Amino acid sequence: MKVLVAVKRVIDYNVKVRVKPDNTGVDLANVKMAMNPFCEIAVEEAVRLKEKGVASEIVVVSIGPKACQEQIRTALALGADRGIHIETDEEVQSLEAAKLLKSVVEKEEPKLVILGKQSIDSDNNQTGQMLAALTGMGQGTFASEVVVEGDKVNVTREVDGGLMTVALNLPAVVTTDLRLNEPRYASLPNIMKAKKKQLDSMTPADLGVELAPRLSTLKVEAPASRQAGVKVADVAELVDKLKNEAKVI
Amino acid sequence: MSILVIAEHDNSELKQATLNVVAAAKAIGGDIDVLVAGENCGAVGEAAAKAEGVNKVLVADNAVYGHFLGENLGELVAEVGKSYSHILAAAGTVGKDFMPRVAALLDVAQVSDIMRVESEDTFVRPIYAGNAIATVKSTDSIKVITVRPTAFDPVAGEGGSAAVEQLDVVKDAGLSAFVNEELAKSDRPDLGSAGIVVSGGRGMQNGDNFKMLEQVADLLGAAVGASRAAVDAGFVPNDMQVGQTGKIVAPQLYIAVGISGAIQHLAGMSDSKVIVAINKDEEAPIFQVADYGLVADLFEAVPQLEEELRKVK
Structure with missing residues (x-):
């Protein structure tokens, strides 16, 4: 079966985020960019499904400026077979991303679509669910285990009280949580091979989707910082302060 | 509206x-x-x-x-x-x-x-x-x-x-079915709404040591949480994770034990009213957000804390 994986180019998770002085956003100039960590987990899961013989082809798609072809190449080096780049320099919000991915799903007809549960820049946690709704598919969100059995996929989900397993009809959408797998690193020979893999580029207009953002960001600020308090000498002083000063116990 | x-x-x-x-x-x-x-x-x-x-x-x-x-x-x-x-x-x-x-x-x-x-x-x-x-x-x-x-x-x-x-509206999309769930059973309050949370990090060293925190939590009527490091290390299950990728908590009192204070953890608890940090590394970033910091070996401090709490309770 064919698996479609969506990946997003975001600020590298090790980079310290700085808000721009004019409060229009976060400073991304000369900042290291990388594949969203949850998307790496999505790629890894698809590759493992292929290694198990469950998946036959892995198509990786990314939406954004020319530079996000780097992340598509990374996914190809990790084991994806073919890439699709939907090129735009505009800001793409979750609903629009879902509409773009829907048109890719209609063309490619994958049995399984795997996405990260959220990107670490906008932290929306929306695109997978929106894509599932728009395509009429079931969704296994925040997955910690994915097992394909016949025409169904069982997805164990990380929920507030523990774990919950659902059975979804295929085709279905899965969004990854942290503990689904540990992504591998790309080997040098695979990075070289990935350069020769097919990567098709298209625009939102080619897919018949008009970008029309519904949300506007009025300002972006640094969070209110918390002041460091006092050091206590021992446990007795700590308990005394909690009881008599902070009055929280 | x-x-x-x-x-x-x-x-x-x-x-x-x-x-x-x-x-x-x-x-x-x-x-x-x-x-x-x-x-x-x-x-x-x-x-x-x-x-x-x-x-x-x-x-x-x-x-x-x-x-x-x-x-x-x-x-x-x-x-x-x-x-x-x-x-x-x-x-x-x-x-x-x-x-x-x-x-x-x-x-x-x-x-x-x-x-x-x-x-x-x-x-x-x-x-x-x-x-x-x-x-x-x-x-x-x-x-x-x-x-x-x-x-x-x-x-x-x-x-x-x-x-x-x-409402007599029945919507069955026919796309998914429930199979089973494994929900953590606990008599303690729910982590997301507890008034006091006691959390452990990588410094706890293993899951068994979380029993020390549970004893303190039970004295305080608190929930027990954990850092991502503790969950990823397999000490405790994922539903205990406090942080940006886990649960966001804002209790009256948050006690962080053996937690260094990675940014992703701070994002999940820094709105707590009073934060206590117990860590043997005095350079740990958690102390920068803690109202009360205790630089100490948690394996000595936590049993002492239990003892002191028994005196005042």
Whole structure:
């Protein structure tokens, strides 16, 4: 079966985020960019499904400026077979991303679509669910285990009280949580091979989707910082302060 | 304006998060209706009717909603919610699952995890794991919003007397089925709404050592949490994780034991009223946010803490 994986180019998770002085956003100039960590987990899961013989082809798609072809190449080096780049320099919000991915799903007809549960820049946690709704598919969100059995996929989900397993009809959408797998690193020979893999580029207009953002960001600020308090000498002083000063116990 | 709040519950009890979301709805202003979707959830509907500021409670009681499957809830809420100006749910794993479906079905954007209401169309939310705070304006006719419960003080859960109406809307998308669940059983309060949280990190060294924290927690009536490092190391299950990728908590008192204070953990607990850090590394970043820091070996400090607490309790 064919698996479609969506990946997003975001600020590298090790980079310290700085808000721009004019409060229009976060400073991304000369900042290291990388594949969203949850998307790496999505790629890894698809590759493992292929290694198990469950998946036959892995198509990786990314939406954004020319530079996000780097992340598509990374996914190809990790084991994806073919890439699709939907090129735009505009800001793409979750609903629009879902509409773009829907048109890719209609063309490619994958049995399984795997996405990260959220990107670490906008932290929306929306695109997978929106894509599932728009395509009429079931969704296994925040997955910690994915097992394909016949025409169904069982997805164990990380929920507030523990774990919950659902059975979804295929085709279905899965969004990854942290503990689904540990992504591998790309080997040098695979990075070289990935350069020769097919990567098709298209625009939102080619897919018949008009970008029309519904949300506007009025300002972006640094969070209110918390002041460091006092050091206590021992446990007795700590308990005394909690009881008599902070009055929280 | 009319606001539909989707209740968070377990079919028998209304979760406190619902009261926090009603508070967010009050900050927007307008008539507030609450939708309780579940199976044999009549008691939840009665409880929601008592919440302060609620105009009407709608109860959709059917087996198809029993496990809160996002496909079915999404269709129900899109159908019921289309006549409202705002649809709100708590940003827990249920709300995060079905609300984007609602937004997509209504062809509107979703505003996720709001911390503050600026006006009926403008909201404040964290981005970049809480390292930046965005003020976002929505131009959609229906605003679909998930709410960070700990950012809003709950409305009173008693005193209201809203009308309860049964809804005969059965939406079975036929796409998904519940198989099973493994829910952590605990007599301690729920991590997300506990007044006191005691959390352990990598410094706990193993899962058995969390028993020390449990003993302290039981003395305080507290919930027990953990850092991502402790969960990833397999000490404790994932539902105990506090942080940007786990649960966001804001208790009166947060005691961090053997937690260094990675940014992703701080994003999940830095709104706590009083923070205590116990760590043997005095350079640990957790001390920069702690109101009371104790530089000590936790294996000595935690038993002492238990002893001292017994004296004052």
